[in-house]
Amino acid sequence: MILIANSEAWPGFQTTVDRLRAGERGPDPLVAGISCVEREVTVRSVGYGGWPNMLGEMEFDAGVMDGTTRQVGAVGALRDVVPASAVALQVMRRLPHVLLTGDGARRFALECGFAAEPTLLEDSRRVWWERLEKELPPADLAAFPDIPLAPLSRAITDPERVRDTTVFLGQDSGGGLHAATSTSGWAWKYPGRLGDSPIAGAGFYADSRFGAAACTHTGEMTVRCGTARSIVLALQLGRTLREAVDLAVADLATLDLGFLAGVVIHALDAQGNHEVVSFRCGPAIRYWYWDPSLTAPEERVARTV
Ligand code: GLY
DSSP states (O other), X not given: OEEEEXXXXXXXXXXXXXXXXXXXXXXXXXXXXXXXXXXXXXXXXXXXXXOOOTTSOOOEEEEEEETTTTEEEXXXXXXXXXXXXXXXXXXXXXXXXXXXXXXXXXHHHHHTTOOOOOOOOHHHHHHHXXXXXXXXXXXXXXXXXXXXXXXXXXXXXXXXXXXXXXXXXXXXXXXXXXXXXXXXOSTTOOTTOOOSXXXXXXXXXXXXXXXXXXXXXXXXXXXXXXXXXXHHHHHHTTOOHHHHHHHHHHHHHTOOSSSOOXXXXXXXXXXXXXXXXXXXXXXXXXXXXXXXXXSSOEEEEOEEO
């Protein structure tokens, strides 16, 4: 057994450890942990604590993959429902589809018994509006939201509040490798924008025979490179985990047009090795690690490339 997750996974990491220790298999223990993170308002990148889109609306993205069956469930731009990862799991369990977005995702969540509720914190609303006040001329502010939003999409990017994500990757007691992700996405994103967190192959991928990977930070990068899938495919082709991750990083590094920014890759192989690598996100990226040889989860520092 093994579990890794990004540094902001602390509210749910122990929940997942306990469920893995109890012998629970499949992606459910990961979703149980990530749901705790989504409910924790002090985690400012996901769930109730996340940031809204340009219109001041919360839109959640989440994905789940069972690496043994290679079944996937995901939701994108889901409104009014937390935890999004639990809705993604139900997409996997109940539908012949893998990804629902927007109104359809919300409708499905309510059919499953999730509650619709306010998800925008007053503090998030205040920070969002202050940002608009800073960027918009008075006439545009008065007309808001009936103005073109596209010109704003670069101007109001906030380096302190971008594209963070919660990811859990685990190997259960049966050797099954699984992945779960959740995020409120890029703060002040264009409405309807999906990042990589609901995109299997980009933000997450798992195959119990070979490995699993999940990414945080800039979804616009990993969607373009199919990063998570490329790592697992490299493992399938016989590369070591470090070689597989470094190949994915080298591929990201070849992007030179479009929006360019950092990515953090989390990865496991079927032999129990793990890698967490910070690409252009700086040296201070941390993550959580646990295996049964440890008495308690450890917070470790990612390799910087
Ligand atoms: N990695 C999260 C996002 O791009 O939304």
